[in-house]
Amino acid sequence: MSKILVTGGAGYVGSRLTLDLAEKNHEVIIYDSCYFGKDHIKDNKNIKLIEGDIRDKIKFEAAVNGCDTVIHLACISNDPSFDLNEDLSKSINFDCFEDLVSISKKNGVEKFIYASSSSVYGFSDDPNVTEDHPLVPLTLYNKFKGMCEPVLKKYLDNKFRGVIIRPATVCGYAPHCRLDLSVNILTNHAVNNKKIIVLGGGQQKRPNLHVNDMSRAYLNLMDNDFKLINGETFNVSFENKKIIELAEIVSSNVKKFFNYDKVEIEVKSETVDNRSYHVNSDKIKKVLNFEPKYNIDDAVNSLCQAFKDGKLPNSLTDPKYINVTTLKNMDVI
16 A cells, blocks of 8 residues: 555545545555645545645645655646636645655655646647647646646656646546536536526536546556556547537436426526547557546536535536636636
């Protein structure tokens, strides 16, 4: 079993991943500023929480000492949050990244997994965007996500090995749940308003991935020989859908789950997000034998069940579900 430090382990993906790692008897350290809360982190003999900023080199070095693996999830996530204060966001998402890598290597970490993003591809008409596709980021958030990748690669050798993951847009319920991501936004409004508003005409293509499968992908990496995948980059996605298709899937599932007569879909032309791309994930299937097993219907129904069980109270008004709102209210950015 490994001793794993997960930066951003209190966040959306991290809240699912750290539990799954602990259930596999890995020793897990969550290193997180906890901007988005920590009440969802329950007592677990295999999980330790260290509240820390990834820009704090001294604290990070103390935390990572003795770990054999780092999974780096922490960042100011999504474009609106990044844009609140570009200089501060850059300091978190890019400027400190090389320090994290070099400190990890110096302290004997053997595996470093970096969560980049499939949004680095920006806009592409290519029907199958593979890992070799040029990075054409449309925003600073996407730009700096991509710029971290070569920084990691220059430190890799036969003792310090690393892998880059470019995840699709994640969806579905997790202990800390974001409701500012496409499928989750649509489901929240379908459940609570019986109405979905689709921006940008709905023809934008998005790759999607259930949060459970995102966690499974990291677990899969932990079980693989990093000698064979050192320096590799993997797309991780499942269903590529247009936004209007996502709305239709959400509407259908929410109506069925809650026995609603109707969930209205309204399409508007305006949007501030023009990303559109169709991600190919054949490589991770071929090299790592990894295939997602949860679809968008599963994600929507997991959220519906969470709403039914009272796990997402005040979902339309509580800022904890929306990254940009939380950061504004905390005056962090």
